[in-house]
Amino acid sequence: MRSKPLLSLRDVHYVYPNGTPAIRGVSLDVLPGQRVALLGENGSGKTTLARLMVGLVRPSKGSVRLGDVDYETLTTHDIAREVGIVFQNPDHQIFLERVWDEVAFGPRNYGLSPAQVEERVGTALHEFDLWEDRYRLPVALSGGERKSVAFASSFALRPRVLLLDEPTKGMDYGRKRRLATMADRLTAEDRTVFFITHDVDFAYASTERAVVLRRGRVLLEGRTRDVLSRSDLADAGLHEATAPLLLATMRERGISPDSALYREVQRRVEAVS
Numbered sequence: 001m002r003s004k005p006l007l008s009l010r011d012v013h014y015v016y017p018n019g020t021p022a023i024r025g026v027s028l029d030v031l032p033g034q035r036v037a038l039l040g041e042n043g044s045g046k047t048t049l050a051r052l053m054v055g056l057v058r059p060s061k062g063s064v065r066l067g068d069v070d071y072e073t074l075t076t077h078d079i080a081r082e083v084g085i086v087f088q089n090p091d092h093q094i095f096l097e098r099v100w101d102e103v104a105f106g107p108r109n110y111g112l113s114p115a116q117v118e119e120r121v122g123t124a125l126h127e128f129d130l131w132e133d134r135y136r137l138p139v140a141l142s143g144g145e146r147k148s149v150a151f152a153s154s155f156a157l158r159p160r161v162l163l164l165d166e167p168t169k170g171m172d173y174g175r176k177r178r179l180a181t182m183a184d185r186l187t188a189e190d191r192t193v194f195f196i197t198h199d200v201d202f203a204y205a206s207t208e209r210a211v212v213l214r215r216g217r218v219l220l221e222g223r224t225r226d227v228l229s230r231s232d233l234a235d236a237g238l239h240e241a242t243a244p245l246l247l248a249t250m251r252e253r254g255i256s257p258d259s260a261l262y263r264e265v266q267r268r269v270e271a272v273s
Contacts, residue, residue, distance in 0.1 A: 004067070005029040006160050006192055007053060007083065012062035014048055014216075022048040024216040025062070030161055032190040035183050037203035037224055038163075040213035041237025046196050047088075049213065050163045053194075055079035081110055084159035088166040090143075090150035099125070099141075099149055100134040106157040124152040127182055143170055148178075155182060162186060163194040168202050180206040204228045204241035212236045 007030035014023040023045050030036070030053075040046050051057045052064060055076045064071040066082055087093055096102045103124050107117045125131045128148040133141060138149055147167070154162055168176050183193040183206065197203055203210060203224060210227040212220040214236045220227050227233075229244040247257075247266055255262050 003031050003033075006032050006067065008063075008065045009053070010063050010065075012049075012052060012059045012064060014052060014057060015060045022216050023052065023059075026213075026216070026218055027062075028211065028218070030192055030194075032160075032192060033187045034192045034209050035187055035207040036192065036194045037207040037210040037228075038194050038196045038213070039198070039200070039203060039210060039236070039238055040219075041198075043215075044213040044236065045216040046213055047165060048216075050085060050165060050194070050196055053161070053163060054083050054085045056085075080159075081157070082159055083161045083163070084154040084157055085163045086147075086150045086154050086165065086167065088169065090146040093150055093153070094138045094146060097137060098134070099130055099136055099138055102138055102149055103130075103152045103156050106153060110157070120156040120158070124156040127155060127185075128152045128178060144172070144175055147171070148175065151179065151182065155186075158186075158189075159191070161192045161194070163196060165196045166198070167195060168197060168199045176202060198238075200228055200233075200238055200241050201243070204243055212238065 009026055009028045012023055012026045013021070015021050026049060038046050038049070048057070052059060055071055055074065058071065066074065066079065071079065094102055096105060100121060104117050104121045107120050112120070125134055128151055130145070130148055130152055133145065138146055141149065147170070151164070151167070167179055171179070186193055195203060195207060207224045210220070210222065210224040211218060212227060212233070219236050220230065225244070228241040231240065233240055243266070247262070250262055250265065251257065
């Protein structure tokens with residue numbers, strides 16, 4: 001039986017105040033427990049679609065629903081409890097003087113008990129390797145560490161849908177793996193994580209569903225490993241993922257997919273994508 005969507009978009013359009021269309025007729029169901037890649041070149045509409053899903057802007061036409069409830073009946077505050085976002089630049093959402101207080105702000109703002117706040121903040125700080133920095137000024141941290149503070153703040157709220165805008169930009173391998181582990185924990189609880197990204201290899205290794213936008217429309221959608229192996233990704237300004245390209249080259253050169261060499265290369269390349 002198909003899961004009931006956490007979030008539904010139906011024929012959503014968005015036109016900027018200057019008359020420029022940004023989103024053109026997008027329909028999408030956000031199902032529980034998925035890791036989703038939202039991909040496309042700059043100007044394809046990824047960030048605008050994310051802002052529509054979080055309720056920061058409202059559709060010019062069409063509807064967005066949280067479960068059975070239309071966004072038109074909800075405030076941005078109501079939506080933010082269930083649908084969270086981490087912006088590409090963490091400095092756009094970090095504003096308190098201690099890391100601990102920054103991560104605790106959301107849970108406190110939504111009325112959790114002191115014990116619940118303590119548990120959620122502690123868990124989030126450990127999840128993102130920030131425990132030793134909990135009393136530091138966020139502005140004193142590196143860019144990657146500040147991004148981790150923004151992730152931890154959203155993780156502590158435990159929204160049903162979490163959107164991460166270009167989360168791997170400037171991240172080393174260790175932080176990317178930690179991010180993927182966080183997504184695994186959330187999806188195990190039937191929550192859904194959207195990675196809004198240009199990082200095709202990270203998407204290939206870490207998500208199960210991909211949505212590719214081009215000029216405000218959905219160009220491709222489906223299983224990540226199918227979508228990111230397509231040669232027509234170039235139409236959306238993207239390249240094919242490294243793993244399928246390398247493995248296809250091996251097959252072309254006569255190396256059997258059943259061979260030990262092929263399987264070992266497949267294991268290694270997908271582990272570091």
